[in-house]
Amino acid sequence: MATPYTQVLPLPRHQHFPKPNPISKTVINDRYFENHPLVLLIDICQSIKQLKQIHAYMLRIGLFSDPFSASKLIEASSLSHFSSLDYAHKVFDEIPQPNLFSWNALIRAYSSSQDPIQSILMFVNMLCEGREFPSKFTYPFVFKASAKMKALRFGRGLHGMVVKGRDVGLDIFVLNSLIHFYADCGCLDAAYLVFENMQTRDVVSWNTMILGFAEGGYADEALKMFHRMGEENVRPNDVTMMAVLSACGKKLDLEFGRWVHAFIKRNGIRESLILYNAILDMYMKCGSIEDAERLFHKMGEKDIVSWTTMLVGYARAGNFNAARSILNTMPSQDIAAWNALISAYEQSGKPKEALSVFNELQLIKKAEPDEVTLVCALSACAQLGAIDLGGWIHVYIKKQGIKLNCHLTTALIDMYSKCGDVEKALEMFDSVNIRDVFVWSAMVAGLAMHGRGKEAISLFLKMQEHKVKPNSVTLINVLCACSHSGLVEEGRAIFNQMEDIYGIVPGVKHYACLVDILGRAGELEEAEKLINNMPITPGPSVWGALLGACRLHGNLELAEQACNRLVELEPENHGAYVLLSNIYAKSGKWDEVSMLRKRMRECGLKKEPGCSSIEVHSIVHEFLVGDNSHPQSQKIYAKLDEIAARLKHVGYVSNKSQILQLVEEEDMQEQALNLHSEKLAMAFGLISVAPSQPIRIVKNLRVCADCHAVAKLLSKLYNREIILRDRYRFHHFKEGNCSCKDYW
DNA sequence: ATAGGGTTAG
Numbered sequence: 001m002a003t004p005y006t007q008v009l010p011l012p013r014h015q016h017f018p019k020p021n022p023i024s025k026t027v028i029n030d031r032y033f034e035n036h037p038l039v040l041l042i043d044i045c046q047s048i049k050q051l052k053q054i055h056a057y058m059l060r061i062g063l064f065s066d067p068f069s070a071s072k073l074i075e076a077s078s079l080s081h082f083s084s085l086d087y088a089h090k091v092f093d094e095i096p097q098p099n100l101f102s103w104n105a106l107i108r109a110y111s112s113s114q115d116p117i118q119s120i121l122m123f124v125n126m127l128c129e130g131r132e133f134p135s136k137f138t139y140p141f142v143f144k145a146s147a148k149m150k151a152l153r154f155g156r157g158l159h160g161m162v163v164k165g166r167d168v169g170l171d172i173f174v175l176n177s178l179i180h181f182y183a184d185c186g187c188l189d190a191a192y193l194v195f196e197n198m199q200t201r202d203v204v205s206w207n208t209m210i211l212g213f214a215e216g217g218y219a220d221e222a223l224k225m226f227h228r229m230g231e232e233n234v235r236p237n238d239v240t241m242m243a244v245l246s247a248c249g250k251k252l253d254l255e256f257g258r259w260v261h262a263f264i265k266r267n268g269i270r271e272s273l274i275l276y277n278a279i280l281d282m283y284m285k286c287g288s289i290e291d292a293e294r295l296f297h298k299m300g301e302k303d304i305v306s307w308t309t310m311l312v313g314y315a316r317a318g319n320f321n322a323a324r325s326i327l328n329t330m331p332s333q334d335i336a337a338w339n340a341l342i343s344a345y346e347q348s349g350k351p352k353e354a355l356s357v358f359n360e361l362q363l364i365k366k367a368e369p370d371e372v373t374l375v376c377a378l379s380a381c382a383q384l385g386a387i388d389l390g391g392w393i394h395v396y397i398k399k400q401g402i403k404l405n406c407h408l409t410t411a412l413i414d415m416y417s418k419c420g421d422v423e424k425a426l427e428m429f430d431s432v433n434i435r436d437v438f439v440w441s442a443m444v445a446g447l448a449m450h451g452r453g454k455e456a457i458s459l460f461l462k463m464q465e466h467k468v469k470p471n472s473v474t475l476i477n478v479l480c481a482c483s484h485s486g487l488v489e490e491g492r493a494i495f496n497q498m499e500d501i502y503g504i505v506p507g508v509k510h511y512a513c514l515v516d517i518l519g520r521a522g523e524l525e526e527a528e529k530l531i532n533n534m535p536i537t538p539g540p541s542v543w544g545a546l547l548g549a550c551r552l553h554g555n556l557e558l559a560e561q562a563c564n565r566l567v568e569l570e571p572e573n574h575g576a577y578v579l580l581s582n583i584y585a586k587s588g589k590w591d592e593v594s595m596l597r598k599r600m601r602e603c604g605l606k607k608e609p610g611c612s613s614i615e616v617h618s619i620v621h622e623f624l625v626g627d628n629s630h631p632q633s634q635k636i637y638a639k640l641d642e643i644a645a646r647l648k649h650v651g652y653v654s655n656k657s658q659i660l661q662l663v664e665e666e667d668m669q670e671q672a673l674n675l676h677s678e679k680l681a682m683a684f685g686l687i688s689v690a691p692s693q694p695i696r697i698v699k700n701l702r703v704c705a706d707c708h709a710v711a712k713l714l715s716k717l718y719n720r721e722i723i724l725r726d727r728y729r730f731h732h733f734k735e736g737n738c739s740c741k742d743y744w
Numbered sequence: 745a746t747a748g749g750g751t752t753a754g
Binding site for chain 1: 745746747748749750751752753754
């Protein structure tokens, strides 16, 4: 049989090697076979197929048992341009006594792979076997893997080993990667300590430290480091400048950004395309589209990132036409560009536009949707309450065999929760085994918005059993759960434990939640006291919560106070006026209502029109108050008449205190109330949704008490489940009751 | 043999 590899690769000429002896101890860790023709072949090998042929031949002649030769094979299979980590690992497992080089090669390959934990596992295995010890070529990659994993405790342990291991503790590569690791874990003080204690620092040390500060949200520190670098006569390079630009973008300091741009030109910094893209990005972040455009037109070479950076800049500034025309003119539209447009629409509260771009992408098939696309599309569905489309995307993910990452899992849980199917959200949550803090937080939020406060709290506790540390958002969600379920004691207790147990200083949002919890429970005095004694300035959310509580408990004086503070902070906040006028209307103070209306008109404010939407057969239908623009309008109004008759029959009298507009005539009032957007949507739902399916409605404002009462009755009279999402939470109407137990 | 870099996501 012909030797297979000779058909592909020429065999080198020197042939004077003794046959490798697998048992001989003398060859272990020796470079004895360095110039063996097969080993030399590895260096010129170009594909995994060729490598496998060499591997086979090495096994045949026994060369594979030589650790040095085997390590060359590992290097090629794990680190070359044609590398295959799975294959490399399999080869590795066959090596009788892998040398340090082999261990390092695999640890390195895994550290920059999708699966950095493998790098750490390899490292631990190496320690356990105890034959080889980590070197200065090992640590940089284990630190890199630990940084990716945010494995702070593990990395700290490594740091200890480095310090004990003397010579590695002085290696500049090891220390630079250590700085990077601490910075990535958010421990900038530890990173800085390492930096300060270094005997010698190079430009990479400075760059790593500056970027660490910039990314960690300490832009000022980053810029200070840059200045100090100049004072210590360390020449910055292009990487330094990118770190500095990142800091400018965070600080939104256009003047300094322009200075940096000039500095780059003045100091002969290597002008790479990457660097220019970073300058573009900085100008866009600092809000100077003009500077960005000027540079963009001057740039000789542009790549897809340059175009996408412009696209994102326009879209974030709300100039969607310009963003769209970038997408149309850029030479190749990769998925990142589409994602940028979809995400910009979604983030600016334009979910319908986001979904229409998503739809277009699928029709023209210029690029394949990826995880980012799907996360954005799911968020748009969540905003709209479009459960059909959201469910379709879920099926698509399964069909395409897309692996769920935490971003996707979170988006799915959020989508199902916000579309009213908290059971599906829970199913999703239970079906995954990798859950980061975002996944847990989303599930806590889902339970919270459905008024399942006790379950939210127990999930919050379970999360800690799973050793996932709650963050500031998790705490907002769990406090919110307490407020929606009237869990006053629990809420108070969690709030008081925040700093000591969770290490999170309460922010404005946390205070707002507690005010809400206390206020709803009628503890207005305590809520007021809390606000007066807050160590931070109460923001709009805090006054809003107080105002909401006043509405529930009819405290006019406090309401006026809260409303005034709210309007001081947010002159354009019509919600505040509406709430106050709500309170006036409830106590029949129509003069005050009209005065407030006048004030709003003078400020040019309009009440945000109530709008309800309902998805039927994947199409989202929207209704405004008294809307008759729907194609099936006649049928809807006929249904409304029928509903009114049936309600009257069971003795229902409408609750007129809910009328926000000052309407003089009695029957006009009743009409306005009967034509609230959620009632139109409910009527349409009764006509169009199959009886076995719940009627799901999304309202942009809070549901009014009359509509709430009507929904309860309808659920009983028509034996239908109605799931209504308002601005605040969910209401599940079933058999004449609501899941909120009339507490909202 | 090694460390640091630009666009899109919850």
